[in-house]
Amino acid sequence: MPQIEPSARYPDQPTVALSQPVGDEVRKTTCYMCACRCGIDVHLRDGKIRYIEGNRDHPVNRGVLCAKGSAGIMQHYAPARLQAPLKRVGPRGSGEFVEISWDEALETATRWLGEVRERDPKKLAFFTGRDQSQSLTGYWAQMYGTPNYAAHGGFCSVNMAAAGIMTIGGAFWEFGAPDWDRTKLFVLFGVAEDHDSNPLKIGISKLKARGARFVSVNPVRTGYSAVADNWIGIRPGTDGLLILSVVHELLKARKIDVDYIARYTNATWLVIDDPGGADHGLFARDGDGKPQVFESVTERVVPLGTEGARAALSGRVTLDDGRTAVPAFQLLAERYLDARYAPDAVAGETGVSAEVIRGLAAEIARVAFDETIFLDQPWTDMNGVRHDGFVGRPVSFHAMRGLSAHSNGFQTARALHLLQVLIGAVDCPGGFRFEPPYPKPVEAHPTPHGRAEHFGSNKPLSGPHLGFPRGPEDMLVDEEGRPARLDKAFSWDAPFSAHGLMHMVIANAHAGDPYPIDVLFLYMANMAWNSSMNTAGVIRMLEDKDEAGEYRIPKIVYSDAYSSEMVAYADLVLPDTTYLERYDCISMLDRPISEPDAVQDAIRWPVVEPDRDVRGFQTVLIDLAGRLRLPGFVDSRGKALYRDYADYIVRHERRPGIGPLAGFRGRDGGRAGRGAGNPEQLDRYIANGSFFSAHIPLEAQFFKHANQAYQDFAVRMGFFDQPQPVTFQLYQEALQKFRLSAEGVRKPVAPETHRERILSAFDPLPFWYRPLEEEAVDREAFPYHAITQRPAAMYHSWGSMNAWLRQIHTRNPLYVPGSVCDAHGLEDGDWAWVTSNHGRIKVEIRRMEAVNSSTLWTWNAVGKRGGAWGLDANVPEAERGFLLNHLINELLPPKGDGRRWSNSDPITGQAAWYDLRVRIEKAEPGLESQPHFSALTHLRDREQVPAELRYGQEWSR
Numbered sequence: 001m002p003q004i005e006p007s008a009r010y011p012d013q014p015t016v017a018l019s020q021p022v023g024d025e026v027r028k029t030t031c032y033m034c035a036c037r038c039g040i041d042v043h044l045r046d047g048k049i050r051y052i053e054g055n056r057d058h059p060v061n062r063g064v065l066c067a068k069g070s071a072g073i074m075q076h077y078a079p080a081r082l083q084a085p086l087k088r089v090g091p092r093g094s095g096e097f098v099e100i101s102w103d104e105a106l107e108t109a110t111r112w113l114g115e116v117r118e119r120d121p122k123k124l125a126f127f128t129g130r131d132q133s134q135s136l137t138g139y140w141a142q143m144y145g146t147p148n149y150a151a152h153g154g155f156c157s158v159n160m161a162a163a164g165i166m167t168i169g170g171a172f173w174e175f176g177a178p179d180w181d182r183t184k185l186f187v188l189f190g191v192a193e194d195h196d197s198n199p200l201k202i203g204i205s206k207l208k209a210r211g212a213r214f215v216s217v218n219p220v221r222t223g224y225s226a227v228a229d230n231w232i233g234i235r236p237g238t239d240g241l242l243i244l245s246v247v248h249e250l251l252k253a254r255k256i257d258v259d260y261i262a263r264y265t266n267a268t269w270l271v272i273d274d275p276g277g278a279d280h281g282l283f284a285r286d287g288d289g290k291p292q293v294f295e296s297v298t299e300r301v302v303p304l305g306t307e308g309a310r311a312a313l314s315g316r317v318t319l320d321d322g323r324t325a326v327p328a329f330q331l332l333a334e335r336y337l338d339a340r341y342a343p344d345a346v347a348g349e350t351g352v353s354a355e356v357i358r359g360l361a362a363e364i365a366r367v368a369f370d371e372t373i374f375l376d377q378p379w380t381d382m383n384g385v386r387h388d389g390f391v392g393r394p395v396s397f398h399a400m401r402g403l404s405a406h407s408n409g410f411q412t413a414r415a416l417h418l419l420q421v422l423i424g425a426v427d428c429p430g431g432f433r434f435e436p437p438y439p440k441p442v443e444a445h446p447t448p449h450g451r452a453e454h455f456g457s458n459k460p461l462s463g464p465h466l467g468f469p470r471g472p473e474d475m476l477v478d479e480e481g482r483p484a485r486l487d488k489a490f491s492w493d494a495p496f497s498a499h500g501l502m503h504m505v506i507a508n509a510h511a512g513d514p515y516p517i518d519v520l521f522l523y524m525a526n527m528a529w530n531s532s533m534n535t536a537g538v539i540r541m542l543e544d545k546d547e548a549g550e551y552r553i554p555k556i557v558y559s560d561a562y563s564s565e566m567v568a569y570a571d572l573v574l575p576d577t578t579y580l581e582r583y584d585c586i587s588m589l590d591r592p593i594s595e596p597d598a599v600q601d602a603i604r605w606p607v608v609e610p611d612r613d614v615r616g617f618q619t620v621l622i623d624l625a626g627r628l629r630l631p632g633f634v635d636s637r638g639k640a641l642y643r644d645y646a647d648y649i650v651r652h653e654r655r656p657g658i659g660p661l662a663g664f665r666g667r668d669g670g671r672a673g674r675g676a677g678n679p680e681q682l683d684r685y686i687a688n689g690s691f692f693s694a695h696i697p698l699e700a701q702f703f704k705h706a707n708q709a710y711q712d713f714a715v716r717m718g719f720f721d722q723p724q725p726v727t728f729q730l731y732q733e734a735l736q737k738f739r740l741s742a743e744g745v746r747k748p749v750a751p752e753t754h755r756e757r758i759l760s761a762f763d764p765l766p767f768w769y770r771p772l773e774e775e776a777v778d779r780e781a782f783p784y785h786a787i788t789q790r791p792a793a794m795y796h797s798w799g800s801m802n803a804w805l806r807q808i809h810t811r812n813p814l815y816v817p818g819s820v821c822d823a824h825g826l827e828d829g830d831w832a833w834v835t836s837n838h839g840r841i842k843v844e845i846r847r848m849e850a851v852n853s854s855t856l857w858t859w860n861a862v863g864k865r866g867g868a869w870g871l872d873a874n875v876p877e878a879e880r881g882f883l884l885n886h887l888i889n890e891l892l893p894p895k896g897d898g899r900r901w902s903n904s905d906p907i908t909g910q911a912a913w914y915d916l917r918v919r920i921e922k923a924e925p926g927l928e929s930q931p932h933f934s935a936l937t938h939l940r941d942r943e944q945v946p947a948e949l950r951y952g953q954e955w956s957r
């Protein structure tokens with residue numbers, strides 16, 4: 001008899017279960033087909049994945065799933081998956097490997113790593129790509145004791161992150177987001193499709209539904225720009241100039257939020273004006289180190305925060321010691337009101353007409369000040385002042401790599417934050433809003449660790465690798481000023497390199513500059529192909545041997561789930577699982593998935609078991625930590641503390657009661673943020689859709705940088721142990737300290753070789769300078785820019801071997817503006833030589849009109865090396881696809897003194913991918929792009945791999 005039960009939905013009607021359920025089993029986890037971390041429902045039947053759809057209840061994507069996300073099934077069944085640990089038996093690059101057991105692989109890795117840790121720990125360089133476990137990998141490297149650790153941020157968007165944190169205590173994407181429900185004007189700068197992909201789609205659709213205006217500033221009109229109300233086709237590398245011209249217009253029209261600026265920024269702080277003095281350009285401080293301001297009623301210099309003081313924004317005062325000082329705002333206003341920032345003066349350089357710049361400024365001013373929002377929610381600020389509600393300036397901005405990946409990107413990102421602060425649009429209704437645990441002032445971040453006194457044989461590093469120097473004294477250099485780190489991060493070369501310089505690691509290791517290493521340990525970083533500048537050169541470095549016939553980079557350990565180009569150059573390969581086969585933790589200790597209204601983090605879990613001899617990299621790392629007896633991973637008797645990564649996620653505590661996950665803490669799982677470990681924690685996450693969410697109290701939702709209720713909430717959640725309000729640093733004193741060092745008036749004095757560079761770039765107020773490659777090359781010989789865009793359907797090299805996604809992009813032509821085609825006799829489908837100061841490539845072109853007239857562009861990372869990623873030698877990606885990387889050198893052209901600087905932002909070390917200058921000329925028709933590389937050896941027997949991979953087809957090793 002069928003069971004008859006009342007239905008919950010229609011209690012009067014019985015529900016008849018006529019048969020066994022016919023539906024799929026659905027397991028909810030987190031997508032990893034790009035970095036956005038959407039929630040997904042994985043449908044399974046008989047233990048096999050049938051398809052993937054968006055989780056409608058997930059706070060990041062609300063059910064939205066992109067092409068990449070749904071194609072995750074083909075990533076999971078990809079022929080490119082590694083099958084077992086590998087040991088190289090032929091020369092590097094030959095593809096000659098033998099499969100070995102995990103015991104042998106782990107014993108080998110332990111021996112190599114153990115010897116280095118004993119002898120000289122800095123001879124391990126451990127760098128990770130676009131992984132999402134940096135709170136573990138960083139901790140592991142710290143406990144190991146090498147100074148040489150970072151993730152991929154140095155070649156991605158460190159300019160955006162560092163400039164944001166140093167200016168407002170947070171940045172875009174993982175740090176904050178536009179207030180999509182209230183903003184009335186949204187301005188998107190540059191490439192963003194790969195950062196905040198689905199949230200931006202959802203946000204833009206909300207804007208469209210409400211009739212809000214969306215302006216895109218991008219040299220190329222693709223992706224989101226294609227649906228913008230206004231497209232501003234700017235010349236690459238000039239965004240900072242455009243932004244500061246908008247600032248010029250706003251200041252001229254007095255359309256700035258003076259109360260907001262005076263209350264929340266350092267605009268009133270007095271800056272010492274004493275040219276040639278050791279404190280010139282620094283803040284005047286009292287005996288306790290408190291910044292001083294000029295009290296405009298009593299006309300006295302008083303410490304910041306003096307009760308009842310009305311601090312002036314302009315004027316010149318004499319300090320007690322006789323020196324003079326002016327409020328930072330006065331310097332700011334004098335600079336940006338200068339005629340060189342007038343729209344007419346910048347139009348030629350930016351390629352944007354003065355009329356458009358004036359129009360953009362006017363629209364920002366109109367929306368910010370004529371369409372102000374007021375939310376009737378009383379709140380109290382950090383000074384104890386009660387406010388009736390939240391005042392909102394409904395203008396918001398978003399930017400990522402397009403602004404970042406230039407050698408002037410740090411100052412450009414600072415300029416954008418300056419703009420949004422000046423109109424009072426940071427963390428207000430309708431503006432940009434922080435996502436917990438941000439904002440965090442620089443003071444809440446560590447200084448970097450890695451100097452010789454920070455580590456030693458068989459000892460952990462005395463603090464975290466990555467952080468923010470407060471001045472030159474925090475740099476990682478020796479007494480002679482030589483870099484302590486292999487990538488030269490936090491040295492005079494790039495003092496604020498908060499994410500390291502991964503793009504310099506192989507070149508420096510090969511050159512033994514500043515010292516040789518023994519082991520290069522990489523995870524998920526395709527450095528032998530699309531993740532490196534000067535790809536052919538990097539391949540040669542990986543293969544190069546010394547006079548004794550030994551590889552110059554002696555040992556390379558690599559972990560990846562797929563047979564990427566990098567695998568061929570490894571000596572030991574540790575095969576990772578796919579994202580559907582392992583635990584992951586998108587942690588509050590790192591950059592979680594919070595929203596402006598809620599604290600959120602997430603996990604992944606093995607929704608299917610691996611069918612190969614592979615292990616999750618994080619579990620392997622924990623295993624290695626136990627074998628190496630790293631502190632923090634073993635008890636006092638040397639016994640491993642954690643069984644695997646899942647065990648670590650649940651039981652590890654970074655501080656008492658603070659672990660990797662914020663949700664379901666405490667013995668009963670009822671605590672959030674702080675609390676004892678909960679053995680059921682992962683089960684609770686899984687039952688909750690693999691995420692945790694805790695709403696921020698209404699009173700605490702805006703002005704988090706200065707909101708008493710939010711700061712108390714942050715302490716309760718364990719982000720901080722005491723309130724950490726943020727004063728926006730429009731004037732950046734730390735940069736001025738470097739200038740004083742470069743002038744030789746402050747210790748440590750900058751080396752002679754670095755002085756000009758520091759003096760020209762380290763301005764405490766945002767400014768614009770020409771990108772360094774553009775300045776170094778003959779602009780007439782290389783008249784065009786060449787940049788990449790991220791296709792919405794692919795993410796780095798991951799997607800371009802995916803059987804479904806390859807049907808969208810199998811090759812990448814170079815898109816050339818119509819006017820450039822006409823000037824060079826090029827027609828759609830022609831082939832052309834494209835030449836930079838470093839090299840030349842031959843590619844197929846497409847004519848395009850929706851692009852800045854001096855800009856050539858192509859899709860990123862579609863070009864492949866034949867044989868890699870399980871692809872045949874003659875696939876379109878290898879024959880007609882190409883990389884711009886072959887045209888980009890990791891070093892700038894030599895200067896007069898013969899020195900060559902890294903092709904990076906001089907402040908942060910951010911790789912300057914988008915500074916590339918080229919020329920173009922017609923070529924004979926071809927069948928394959930140049931340079932063409934010999935195919936790599938397949939790592940799998942082709943007989944075992946079907947010629948065509950189809951949905952639903954079942955095959956394995």
Ligand code: SF4
Pocket residue numbers: 031032033034035036037038061064065066067068069070197198
């Ligand atoms: S944007 Fe697409 S690929 Fe990225 S996490 Fe979301 S669903 Fe996955």
